Amino acid sequence: MTDNHTSPAALIAVDWGTSSLRAWLLDADGQVLDARRSDQGLMQVANSDFAGTYHALVHDWVRAHGRCPAIACGMIGSQGGWHEVPYIETPAAPASLAERLAVIDTEAGAFHIVPGVMQAPAAGRLADVMRGEETQSLGALALDPTLAASARLITPGTHSKWITVEDGRLGTFATYMTGELYALLTAHSILGRPAQACAETPDPAAFDLGVATARDTGETGGMRALFSARSRWLAGELSAADTTAYLSGLLIGEELRSALGHDDHKIPICLIGDADLCARYQRALGHFDRAPARIIEDAARHGLWRIAEQAGLLAKEQL
Amino acid sequence: MTDNHTSPAALIAVDWGTSSLRAWLLDADGQVLDARRSDQGLMQVANSDFAGTYHALVHDWVRAHGRCPAIACGMIGSQGGWHEVPYIETPAAPASLAERLAVIDTEAGAFHIVPGVMQAPAAGRLADVMRGEETQSLGALALDPTLAASARLITPGTHSKWITVEDGRLGTFATYMTGELYALLTAHSILGRPAQACAETPDPAAFDLGVATARDTGETGGMRALFSARSRWLAGELSAADTTAYLSGLLIGEELRSALGHDDHKIPICLIGDADLCARYQRALGHFDRAPARIIEDAARHGLWRIAEQAGLLAKEQL
The missing domain is CATH 3.30.420.300 (2-keto-3-deoxy-galactonokinase, substrate binding domain)
Incomplete structure (x- = not known):
């Protein structure tokens, strides 16, 4: 035909x-x-x-x-x-x-x-x-x-996947519910409230502070730091507008802290997905002294x- | 008067x-x-x-x-x-x-x-x-x-607090959003769906499996295991009814894993709050070889x- x-x-x-x-x-x-x-x-x-x-x-x-x-x-x-x-x-x-x-x-x-x-x-x-x-x-x-020889592919999103490539095959992988947690917490939890009443643009430094905070929790892990998106606002360390950017940094930072672990920096990282989201992950990776070998959108x-x-x-x- | x-x-x-x-x-x-x-x-x-x-x-x-x-x-x-x-x-x-x-x-x-x-x-x-x-x-x-001399007080709930008592004073403390996360994830996330269509009572063993799973994540942390409340159901390891009990165990287990850390088992733990919730935490503490010295409801x-x-x-x- x-x-x-x-x-x-x-x-x-x-x-x-x-x-x-x-x-x-x-x-x-x-x-x-x-x-x-x-x-x-x-x-x-x-x-x-x-x-x-x-x-x-x-x-x-x-x-x-x-x-x-x-x-x-x-x-x-x-x-x-x-x-x-x-x-x-x-x-x-x-x-x-x-x-x-x-x-x-x-x-x-x-x-x-x-x-x-x-x-x-x-x-x-x-x-x-x-x-x-x-x-x-x-x-x-x-x-x-x-x-194909060896890589870690990351697909940031609602459910971020970390996929290990070895000898041209897809090996072990893990899922982080980072995007879904961010959406739920900003829409429905106490953490989202300060920014809801606020039209200002957050300072990118708040995202960085979130990433660094999660990274520095070490083995206690980022869940312990989640409430700091509220307490830091109450303590005057964050503006209302900055709280959600900080939360985004905290969740992405915890994903990286957990997934990178004692990674020896030798396996190349590839970010796959939406350009804006990949840019956030690239920025966050910088706080772990890492850079993606490649970013692929399509x-x-x-x-x-x-x-x-x-x-x-x-x-x-x-x- | x-x-x-x-x-x-x-x-x-x-x-x-x-x-x-x-x-x-x-x-x-x-x-x-x-x-x-x-x-x-x-x-x-x-x-x-x-x-x-x-x-x-x-x-x-x-x-x-x-x-x-x-x-x-x-x-x-x-x-x-x-x-x-x-x-x-x-x-x-x-x-x-x-x-x-x-x-x-x-x-x-x-x-x-x-x-x-x-x-x-x-x-x-x-x-x-x-x-x-x-x-x-x-x-x-x-x-x-x-x-009063030395204790760790835990108030399980929407926002669990871990409060250190030293020399009769309230010292450092930390907040875990365990209860709020459980409520959000069961009501609004993909993890809550299987159990919503199901009237069966979960098996308490599912709660235990969740606690042990979070504990065994070690320093990678429990966020990496969150999605397993879905994938274990898809893989046939959990029934639909068991998924929320498992999730509850996972979240409480991550709280304990993070907060107990390298605790030397010498400082007495006291659980404060609702009897049912304290019983869950007591059960979860057992997976870390710990028991509360006291449970106080009023x-x-x-x-x-x-x-x-x-x-x-x-x-x-x-x-």
């Missing part, structure tokens, strides 16, 4: 998470022909009508370019998503993600979903799961192959492209 | 916090003549009408017994309360609380408010504040004078009585 002369589209790549959705129309070289972003994350899709939501999003692409294979990552493959795709276990080789794609037949073309990755519990290691970050990780490795799209290539999706549909 | 033959009432003691209010009518020996509990905490008092709320609560006591001095502790002395009472600084001697009472003249009698205590920031020590727990601490010392009333005695409130009004 496709015509490669008038229609160079080869793949629709979709990053479909809990609160938002991004889609890219890619040509046979992986170049972006068009892109869109929607707030139709899993939570916003009425009556679980994922098929309808997807068609509404891409119907003009299909009208212009014909049916096209699609590949998606993220919570869309979870129990509450379109179709639950079983996790694959760590250590996860890139090829194993491509081998375990789930496929849904839609009127716009075959819709593939990348499996999530589970870390099975073992001595000294907690069970953990990710959906989406495994694809971002592969995108990072595709963009910078030097990371890792999901590159990861989806790489997995589609490995799964032979492009070749198949172009015939 | 009082008549000691028909009216033995000597003091009204009030523990007035953010979400609740307790009041006791006490005789000249500190014995309870009557007690009441109300949900008219600071947040529920409309238009800041604290005087009206107080009179509604005690007007029948005053009608039966005549005007009577009152003494209150808790957030009622904060900026958002009836009257802001300046903090006194650590180390705080019991006498200094009695010397700094604020007084409001009301139609029911003089209403005294105990000041809160502030720990000023210093090297290796964060600013911190308490209002109410200083009075509970004095109550604990009054009930068990052996604690510390606020005893502390208020002790401060009233020291301030001469009883003698004055009985003349």
Whole structure:
């Protein structure tokens, strides 16, 4: 049905998470022909009508370019998503993600979903799961192959993941609920109140003070310092506007304190995600005498492209 | 106006916090003549009408017994309360609380408010504040004078305080937002969802698993384990009903891990507060090979009585 002369589209790549959705129309070289972003994350899709939501999003692409294979990552493959795709276990080789794609037949073309990755519990290691970050990780490795030998990938966000890459595979990983804690504490706890009544811009130094405070808690840990976002305001050490910037620093600082541990500074760190958020993590890393080797913003799209290539999706549909 | 033959009432003691209010009518020996509990905490008092709320609560006591001095502790002395009472600084001697009472003249009698205590920031020590727990601490010392030489008092709750007693004074202290975090995470975060759809009773072993998990995080700290309340459910290690008991154990376990540190087991621990909550902390302490030397439920009333005695409130009004 496709015509490669008038229609160079080869793949629709979709990053479909809990609160938002991004889609890219890619040509046979992986170049972006068009892109869109929607707030139709899993939570916003009425009556679980994922098929309808997807068609509404891409119907003009299909009208212009014909049916096209699609590949998606993220919570869309979870129990509450379109179709639950079983996790694959760590250590996860890139090829194993491509081998375990789930496929849904839609009127716009075959819709593939990348499996999530589970870390099975073992001595000294907690069970953990990710959906989406495994694809971002592969995108990072595709963009910078030097990371494949050994790296720590960080995907800051609602649930930050710290993923160890070893010998080209995704190894142990850990989740920090830093973004969700920040949102909850500023919206619903006593810590958020002073800034709510305040229109001033916080001083970036308050963020730095939060990071340094969490870092300096040492093994007692940052939870002990959480209430200081209030007591430092009461003691006159922070302005009302500064309290949430301080809290942000405290939570990110605790994540770094915990995750970096006695890290020997030899394994390169790669930040993956939104530029503003990565900039905050970069700034926070500076308080631990660390700098990211790389910051990658469009890792999901590159990861989806790489997995589609490995799964032979492009070749198949172009015939 | 009082008549000691028909009216033995000597003091009204009030523990007035953010979400609740307790009041006791006490005789000249500190014995309870009557007690009441109300949900008219600071947040529920409309238009800041604290005087009206107080009179509604005690007007029948005053009608039966005549005007009577009152003494209150808790957030009622904060900026958002009836009257802001300046903090006194650590180390705080019991006498200094009695010397700094604020007084409001009301139609029911003089209403005294105990000041809160502030720990000023210093090297290796964060600013911190308490209002109410200083009075509970004095109550604990009054009930068990052996604690005065050296003890660690814990007041589990929304904001747990760990208060060091040295030479009869309240020394350094720290706040853990354990109860508030538990409430926020179960009500608003992804961690609370599995149990919301579930009427089963959790297995107490899930609480124990949470405590042990936080303890075993060591210096990486319990924040790294928070997401395991979800991933362990996804991995089949926890039932839906067990997830919140596990989370409670995780948060209390992290508080204990952080606060006990390299504690040498020599300083006696005293738990102060609600019996059910103290029982949970007692159980959690067992995972750290610790047991409370004492558990005290009615510390606020005893502390208020002790401060009233020291301030001469009883003698004055009985003349």
